[in-house]
Each structure stands twice: as C-alpha cells, then as structure tokens.
Amino acid sequence: MKSSNTSRRAGLSFARLAVATALAFGVAGSFAASAAESGKSNEQLREMLPASVRDAGTMKVVISLAYPPMEYSDAGSTDLKGADIDLAKEVADRLGLKIDFQNVEFPQLITSVTTGRADMIWTAFSDLTKRQGQLDFIDYFKTGNKIFVPVSYQDNIKAVKDLCGKTVSVATGTNWVGIMEDLSKQTCDASNQVNILQIGTLGEQLMQLKQDRAQAVMMGFEGVLDLQKQQPDKFYTIGDLYDPGNYGIGFAKGSTQLRDAVQATLEAMKADGAYEKILDRYGLKEAAVDSFTVNAGK
Structure with missing residues (x-):
C-alpha cells in the first residue's frame, strides 16, 4: 500500500x-x-x-x-x-x-x-x-482475558494455582501466550510451571479439552461469554479478568x-x-x- x-x-x-x-x-x-x-x-x-x-x-x-x-x-x-x-x-x-x-x-x-x-x-x-x-x-x-475450564474439573481446579503442572491452551501467536507465561511464573514453582499449548482455533482447543490434552483455555472474555451461551453449564471461569485493554x-x-x-x-x-x-x-x-x-x- x-x-x-x-x-x-x-x-x-x-x-x-x-x-x-x-x-x-x-x-x-x-x-x-x-x-x-x-x-x-x-x-x-x-x-x-x-x-x-x-x-x-x-x-x-x-x-x-x-x-x-x-x-x-x-x-x-x-x-x-x-x-x-x-x-x-x-x-x-x-x-x-x-x-x-x-x-x-x-x-x-x-x-x-x-x-x-x-x-x-x-x-x-x-x-x-x-x-x-x-x-x-x-x-x-x-x-480482557479469562481462563475457562470444563465443569468436569470443578472439584480439582478452583483457582489459577491449581493449573500448576497442568496444560492450558491458547491461540497461536496471540498475546495470550505471554499473559499465561507471566501468570504461570507468578503463581507456580519453577519446577511445576503451567504447560502452554498453542492451538490455531477454538474448535481445536475444545477438542484438546475433550481429549484431556489440555485442562483449561485462556481467551478474550467475549469469546468465553459466547461459549457459555452456546454450551450452557459445560464451562466455568477461574481467576481474574487479565490484562484489560x-x-x-x-x-x-x-x-x-x-x-x-x-x-x-x-x-x-x-x-x-x-x-x-x-x-x-x-x-x-x-x-x-x-x-x-x-x-x-x-
């Protein structure tokens, strides 16, 4: 141009x-x-x-x-x-x-x-x-950004600290990667960090959750709201609204x-x-x- x-x-x-x-x-x-x-x-x-x-x-x-x-x-x-x-x-x-x-x-x-x-x-x-x-x-x-988790984990994952040593999926190349990396460093021991899995689309991320290859996903709060609307009672959120902008x-x-x-x-x-x-x-x-x-x- x-x-x-x-x-x-x-x-x-x-x-x-x-x-x-x-x-x-x-x-x-x-x-x-x-x-x-x-x-x-x-x-x-x-x-x-x-x-x-x-x-x-x-x-x-x-x-x-x-x-x-x-x-x-x-x-x-x-x-x-x-x-x-x-x-x-x-x-x-x-x-x-x-x-x-x-x-x-x-x-x-x-x-x-x-x-x-x-x-x-x-x-x-x-x-x-x-x-x-x-x-x-x-x-x-x-x-802003939220972490959502399938309801099948609600007895074991109640806060961000419960994700230490587990896998969280984020969209490839987004700023969510860095946000989740920082949150892991702030929350978890060095030997028990969150495993961050970069995935291309939300559909692929949901498949990772279904197959238990990931236990949570971080994305924009508007996407979480829509997901909860489309699939009621299947997901819940933990933590704060991260990095509002x-x-x-x-x-x-x-x-x-x-x-x-x-x-x-x-x-x-x-x-x-x-x-x-x-x-x-x-x-x-x-x-x-x-x-x-x-x-x-x-």
Whole structure:
C-alpha cells in the first residue's frame, strides 16, 4: 500500500477539505456526528478516503477465523458472521466500498497489512505498544482475558494455582501466550510451571479439552461469554479478568488517510446508534468504547 503521508492534491472538494481540517483540530467525532445528522455523512466520509482505495472501490480486511462472537461461520456455511464482520461491513457500506474479507492464520495478520495484501486488520486483535512499531490502531472494543475450564474439573481446579503442572491452551501467536507465561511464573514453582499449548482455533482447543490434552483455555472474555451461551453449564471461569485493554483495527504505518476515514465513520456510527446496535446484536454492548482513540494500547 502506498504511503498517504504526502500532501493531498489541490483539487480537493470543499467537503473533503472541511473534514481534513476537522481532523487536524481533533474534532473528527463531532464533525462526523454533525454530518450524520445532516444526512450527508456518507458522501463526506467517502471524500476522506485515499484515492487508491476510493478508485479501487474495495476495502480489503484481513481476519482470522474462527473466534465467535467476533468472527465466525456456522457449521456447514461459508457466510461470515460476528461483531467484527458486521462493523466492518457497515463502515464499508457508508464509505461506498465493497468489502473483501481475507482469512489467514493469526501470525500472518501483521504481514498481510504491512505488505499491502490487505488494507486493515479487523479481527479481535489487541492494540499493544509492541505492535505499534508496525501498525497504527483505532481502538474500538473493550476486552480482557479469562481462563475457562470444563465443569468436569470443578472439584480439582478452583483457582489459577491449581493449573500448576497442568496444560492450558491458547491461540497461536496471540498475546495470550505471554499473559499465561507471566501468570504461570507468578503463581507456580519453577519446577511445576503451567504447560502452554498453542492451538490455531477454538474448535481445536475444545477438542484438546475433550481429549484431556489440555485442562483449561485462556481467551478474550467475549469469546468465553459466547461459549457459555452456546454450551450452557459445560464451562466455568477461574481467576481474574487479565490484562484489560482494547481490540484495535490495525493499519500499516503511512495509511493515516484511510485510518482517519474509518475512524470518522465509526464516530458517525456511534452518533446515530449503529455502533452500539451492532454490538448489542451479539450481547456485547458493554464492550463499547466511549471514544475511538488511536494507539492508546499499553
């Protein structure tokens, strides 16, 4: 993807210049809200897009399946569902773009964007300081991490210390790996650490639990809530909400024009209620952020 750090062409429309000015003074949210109320939001937001994306007519979004309720497909179907999917579709629609979802393994997300194969990462991906060297983030979703355990272990595993010497599964390449490693060091003796098993998908993790190759799983609390909803009375949680933070939409450095257009579109969606409505569709309204910050991760 080409850098968008260069000055915009002299032929910008007045509406596009007004949006850029609003962003420069940090009032993109109020501008987007005002535009939404006037009924001109979509046209003005579209003017904010870099010419390369606007002319291509497509927003390329890289995701990593499956992680319900954020992004998933029902059994036997290829139709994508989830809070991330619906939010991204709404943003693309308001920007007058088609959307192209590209599914990759989680460790491939960053390179998919930095090499230009995709325009953005939008897939339950945490905004972390260590990732900001390669990416810029729009923080759009509150999250944190929980450990869940099958009810068959409830007499033996009642606290994190009971996992010492046992196996906990985490998704490959995620920050959950480091969180679980730190928690093991803090909780267990050096000779009796938690065995951390990295697995690609939740379905595979559940299979490890079923076969007793793992005794617990760590993942985002929204995924745990959905799992408990889909399979009631089969799992329980232990410990605290670890490392609370935000999921972020990831953009390559230099893609500031596209980033700002998406941010302003989200602000418009918040102003007219569409943002919270989509989250509430999946029981996630409490995860709504108060404002869409950039690179606020820790």
